[in-house]
Amino acid sequence: MPGIISRLYRGDINIDFVGKRKLWYGLSALLMIVSIVGMVIHGLNLGVEFKGGSVFDFPRATNSSVEEVRTTIKDAGVHQVIVQEAGPNWRVTTESLDTNEVPKVQQAVADKYHLKADDVSTQVIGATWGGEVMQKAWIGLAVFMLAIMLYLSLAFEWRMALAAIVALVHDLVITAGIYAWSGFEVTPATMLGFLTILGYSLYDAVVVFDMIKEVTGKLGTSAKMTYTQAANNALSHTLIRSLNTSLVAILPVAAILFIGTTLLGAGTLKDLSLALFVGMIVGTYSSLCVATPILVTLKEREPQWRKLAERVAQREASVAKAAAASAKQPVVAGSQNGVATTDDGKRKKR
């Protein structure tokens, strides 16, 4: 174990992400199917903000019970009552109440637990509000994808843009699937988290692509390496950085998630950080195992890189023949091959 960690640290590790792309594609396809099935069967557990309803938050008295709270609120003339513990508070969700009923419930709770009516926080959400939030989110998503496609096409090329967007859709579907299967509540804060994942997912892919662009740019006409191999090298090269940055991004989110669940119990903090937490993990996987393999698949179709791949194959065949003739040290040959490219790359950088 320490061996792997120190190799990771030095960036010496070489995992064949791209070569095993059929495996990743299969895994991702499976995950996406499972996610879609989950969404179809279970649907998303939409929060009160999407369905309409009222929510009351108030400090939990030491001797109060769920049953007692429910009775108190039902007696105030409310029909559907769901009582939850939320950190130090009770959170009560009811049907959508009008402006006259809300103060009644507030007062009932305040009388029962010796609070001021103002200590009872309330939320009343109309039934159409969620639809509007959702619609805006979809528009935002569409505009965002277009803007990013355009930007990445200009900064890099359309193949990279396409690969990044595919990875992004992949992340969103799987995150939504996790929400469907687990039954986590989807609130506007969750949507916010989903939208933010887009940024992160791309951020990571962009850094990897930047490296690939640099490494493959030096391939030239030499027949030492195919585009696939070069991309894989670039990926291995940035692996430690990718893991590091993902970890560094997830740490503060984990802190919010922790505080959100323990200190506050429910609400914006928890919903948002949960979506981010799940999404970032999926995003880290996809930038390594989805975005880059797709890019490589697209690139290998270009005549330039196909020819290169053929030349490399020929060269390797002859090397193999020579190796078979001497029947010695295939390991060393491979190793030198790897080192040689790095050296080659370095020389050109200057």
Added chain:
Amino acid sequence: MAPPTSSQIKPGRTLLVLLAIILAMGATIALQKAFVPKFGLDLAGGTTVTLSPVTTDGKAPPQESLDRAVNIIRDRVNGTGISDAEVARSGDNIVISVPGAGRDEAIKLVATTAEMRFRQVLAVAAATTPPTTLPTTAATPSPSAVTPSTGTSPAGRALSKALAEPTPTPTVTRRARSHTATGEKTGAGTRAKATPSPTPSVAPSEEDPLAGQDLSGIDPAALQKFRTIDCTAKNRGQGAQDDPNKQIVACSQDGSARYILDKAAVQGSQITTASAGVRQDTGEWVVNLDFKSQGASQWSDLTAKAFGAQPPRNQIGVVLDGLVITAPASNGRIPGGKTEISGSFNQQSATELADQLKYGALPLKFVQSSVVSVSSTLGQDQLRGGLVSGAIGLLIVMLYLLLYYRGLGAIGIASLGIATIVTYFSVAVLSANVGFRWSLPHIIGLVVSIGITADSFIVYFERIRDEMKEGHRTLRAAVEVAWRRAKRTILVADAVMFIAAVVLYFLAVGGVAGFAFAMGLTTLIDIVVVFLFTKPLMSLAARMKFFSKGHKLSGLDAERMGRTNSGAEHLQEA
């Protein structure tokens, strides 16, 4: 081996630039005493109401109507005496923020539909029973305007003139008169003229504002209310739901006069068009008004009835949202609905009135999409939660950087520290100068962005290590070469984050915008810190023996970099 000396002299200077920026921000904050930023209602406690317009056809309402509705709602909220409430548009929604607790009344008030009705004036008097003598100084009607004395009427509406000449001379309307800003067909029927008139500026007797007026047919309850109402008060009855089948008492919009008005004769919804224009023959600004067929016949009756009456009953009050926005005198029966309102209008006042009439034609209905009321204790909990998680997040990231990058990590921590300071200062400066309020989504946005900021350092540090690993460069050279590459990666990646933030900011509803704002802000701060702090500091550090000799704790020692046994693990490749 060393790169050009110029890049080695610079770092100190660059750091000074950053220091100057930070000091300038600090000085601004100290001068304005804005050490603690203002917080939004989800943290400070208060009620936020989001109103969404409801249109019959489901289409988005016209922008002018929304702006008008914001003005009407703002006027209502001001009427409740809540001084720090805010009414703002957010896309098609209107968001009302009321700080503090126990504001149920204000919340009930805001959602009602502002309706327009035309009513004959029955009696009129100055705003208050003991009339004030101060002339108003405002050029346009303002909610707090006091009673104007003779000749200083606001908005050039010639309020006093008509009392001196109680019966304005009717003007024969010319056919085919054209107006610069109207698209109406001309020549269809006679265009009669209604002259806006008059608040009585002759101060009524102090004992009874109704002395000398014809009180026949007026509901005693209305008389009673009329005597006590104070139209100079903040609450002049704006937002009151007037019963169309009853006589009402209402104030003028500018608070300069009070009226008793008859039952509603024409509904605002009967208006088809209203526009401001210039009458070509005289060049004066007028407002043109048209009615639907039912409304036109009602209007015809109303104008005829008013024309035959003695002042002030020859006036027709236009009541919008409980306030009389204008009360022109009728110059004769106006058949067919085509009406012109004239009287010392200028472009602004004519347009204002036309807009109000248009709004009255199709008032926006709203539903309360969401009403969120946060108690101050819950707000404090949320604030504490946000700050604590921010502190923890920052600490863990710093710890991780230190463990992983050792000496380099210390530079990363210093950079994060600087970023935190710059962020806090930006927050405070924005709060004090742009009226920015910081809510929970903002704080979460800032916390989440710690990752982005730290990421830039990681990109740079990894590059330096790459350079050191690949070649046997000196650290001083590696720092410069790595920077040239890392710079591009950082900019491209930050650009992606920034695009995400901008799209979210402009397209999303509610808290999302705050979150996106925080994200965009930190992305910019990240760039500033990396360019003005991390890079120059790294250049300076490269001169230190601790780093350049690869001390064990520097994060750059040969063993940890794997320089000694490079390539040994590249086995899978062949």
